[in-house]
Amino acid sequence: MVSKVTNIHVTGEAASQITIGRGLFSAVPEALGELVKKVLIIHTGSGAKQATALREQLQEAGYQALLAEVPDAENAKRIEVAAFCWQILGQTDFTRSDAIIGLGGGAVTDLAGFVGGCWLRGVKVVLIPTSVLGMVDAAIGGKTGINSAEGKNLIGVFAAPSRVLCDFETLQTLPRNEILAGFAEVVKCGFIAEPEILEILERDVAVASNPNSAEFQRLVELAVDVKAQVVSADFRDSSQREILNYGHTLGHAIEHSERYQWRHGVAVAIGMVYAAELGRLAGNLSERVVDRHRSILESLELPLSYSAARWEGLLSIMQRDKKTRAGMLRFVVLDDIAKPRILAGADHTLLRFAYDEISR
Ligand code: GLY
Numbered sequence: 001m002v003s004k005v006t007n008i009h010v011t012g013e014a015a016s017q018i019t020i021g022r023g024l025f026s027a028v029p030e031a032l033g034e035l036v037k038k039v040l041i042i043h044t045g046s047g048a049k050q051a052t053a054l055r056e057q058l059q060e061a062g063y064q065a066l067l068a069e070v071p072d073a074e075n076a077k078r079i080e081v082a083a084f085c086w087q088i089l090g091q092t093d094f095t096r097s098d099a100i101i102g103l104g105g106g107a108v109t110d111l112a113g114f115v116g117g118c119w120l121r122g123v124k125v126v127l128i129p130t131s132v133l134g135m136v137d138a139a140i141g142g143k144t145g146i147n148s149a150e151g152k153n154l155i156g157v158f159a160a161p162s163r164v165l166c167d168f169e170t171l172q173t174l175p176r177n178e179i180l181a182g183f184a185e186v187v188k189c190g191f192i193a194e195p196e197i198l199e200i201l202e203r204d205v206a207v208a209s210n211p212n213s214a215e216f217q218r219l220v221e222l223a224v225d226v227k228a229q230v231v232s233a234d235f236r237d238s239s240q241r242e243i244l245n246y247g248h249t250l251g252h253a254i255e256h257s258e259r260y261q262w263r264h265g266v267a268v269a270i271g272m273v274y275a276a277e278l279g280r281l282a283g284n285l286s287e288r289v290v291d292r293h294r295s296i297l298e299s300l301e302l303p304l305s306y307s308a309a310r311w312e313g314l315l316s317i318m319q320r321d322k323k324t325r326a327g328m329l330r331f332v333v334l335d336d337i338a339k340p341r342i343l344a345g346a347d348h349t350l351l352r353f354a355y356d357e358i359s360r
Contacts, residue, residue, distance in 0.1 A: 004021060004217065005019060005022075006020045006021065006221050008224050008225050010141070010228045011232040013236075014142045014231050014235040015160065016162055016163060018163075018164040018224050019031075019163065019164070019166065020221055021166075021167065022167060022168045023169055024128075024166075024169075026057075028128075029063075031162070032099050032126060033162075036099045037063060037097070038063065038095075038099075039101055040089060040094065040100050040101070041055055041101045041103055042068045042101065042102050042104070042112040042115065044070055044076065044105075047130060051069075052067070054128075055067055064092075068085050068088050070085070073105070074107055074147060074260055076108055077146040077153075078146060079155070081146075082114060085111075085112075085115040086115065094119065094123065095120070096123055098123060099126060100112050100119075100124070102125065102126075102127045102139075104128075104129070105130060105138075106137070109138050110145055110156075112144075113142065113143075113144030113161060114155075114156055116144075116161075117158075122159055125159065126161060126163045127163070127165070128165045130171065132179050132220070133185055134182075136189065136220060136227065139164045139166075140224060141227060142159050142161065143158065144158070152260070158235060158237075160235070168216070178263070179209060179211065180300045180302065181302070183209060183300045184269045184300075184302060186220070187272065187296055187297060188247055188272060189222065189226040190222075191337055192246045194222050194223070194225070197223065201299065203215075205296075230244055242323075242342060243332050245332050246275055246334075246340060247268045247270075247271035247273075247332075248268060248271055248332075249275070249331050249332075250274045250275070250331075251269075252317075253315075253317040253321070254271065257310060257313055257314060266302060266303060269300075270303055270304065270306050272297065273304050274357075275331055275332060278350070278351070279334045285333070286336070289336065304358065305358050306360070307359065308359035311359065315351070329345065331343045331344075331346065
């Protein structure tokens with residue numbers, strides 16, 4: 001079992017430190033800094049045991065530590081839930097020198113970041129993601145937000161956490177299919193920027209996807225590093241950050257079409273195979289790299305295809321997506337591994353041909 005601790009930094013406007021390792025609850029006081037006296041730990045019912053343990057530890061260290069239990073998954077990302085958290089902050093006189101801790105999966109860290117980013121126009125936020133997806137994507141980079149009746153993540157603020165603690169101890173009880181779904185974002189980082197990720201997965205996927213292995217830690221470090229570099233260069237999503245959406249244009253449409261009952265990574269896996277086929281048909285990506293998408297994602301037990309009958313519906317969802325500009329669909333495609341580019345306004349016939357390659 002690995003016990004190494006690594007630190008990766010996001011620089012610039014979103015400056016933050018991401019610590020990766022094991023047994024990191026003991027690092028929370030140092031992450032909070034000297035001025036903080038009071039913390040609100042936002043968590044779900046399934047994370048209640050971990051949250052209670054953390055609260056006790058912080059109380060022993062002299063902090064006033066409060067808990068806010070919120071609903072699981074996307075149900076946490078509602079304005080009523082954010083208001084419940086703000087009510088606790090108001091009733092306990094939270095000041096600018098107090099802090100929020102978000103302990104949970106991507107939905108909890110999105111909510112906690114939003115709650116902290118709005119309270120008093122921004123208080124310190126420390127995130128402890130407890131899923132692979134949270135560690136390599138959601139908790140890093142300060143995209144926070146909640147959903148509304150009109151759509152996902154439509155309400156939010158850019159508010160970077162000051163620290164992110166990726167503690168592999170928190171993954172011990174995570175179901176295997178959750179871990180594998182989170183790997184879609186790791187694979188994404190491999191294709192858009194870091195070929196070593198793909199090589200590690202191809203060497204021995206069982207070892208690489210085991211949270212107790214050194215290979216797992218290396219993969220998380222590499223994926224976090226990719227995200228940290230992109231966010232350091234483009235915190236506000238005005239240019240380079242768009243490459244993190246590789247596989248997400250179709251992936252988001254599939255999630256929508258499945259009424260958000262599918263895991264994000266499962267939809268993104270199909271979306272990446274689609275983006276790879278689009279990159280091939282649009283001219284530059286080799287068949288060998290497209291095949292590599294399929295073989296790596298399949299080795300992680302992720303799906304590679306989707307219903308042929310759903311194309312028209314998916315196209316119309318993609319056209320309504322908030323990332324579509326002036327009615328022109330935008331896809332991140334690859335010219336090669338680590339060579340992403342934007343394909344904007346592609347002909348619908350081409351989009352359909354690429355879909356034929358992944359539909360059943
Ligand atoms: N999850 C994509 C981003 O953070 O930009």
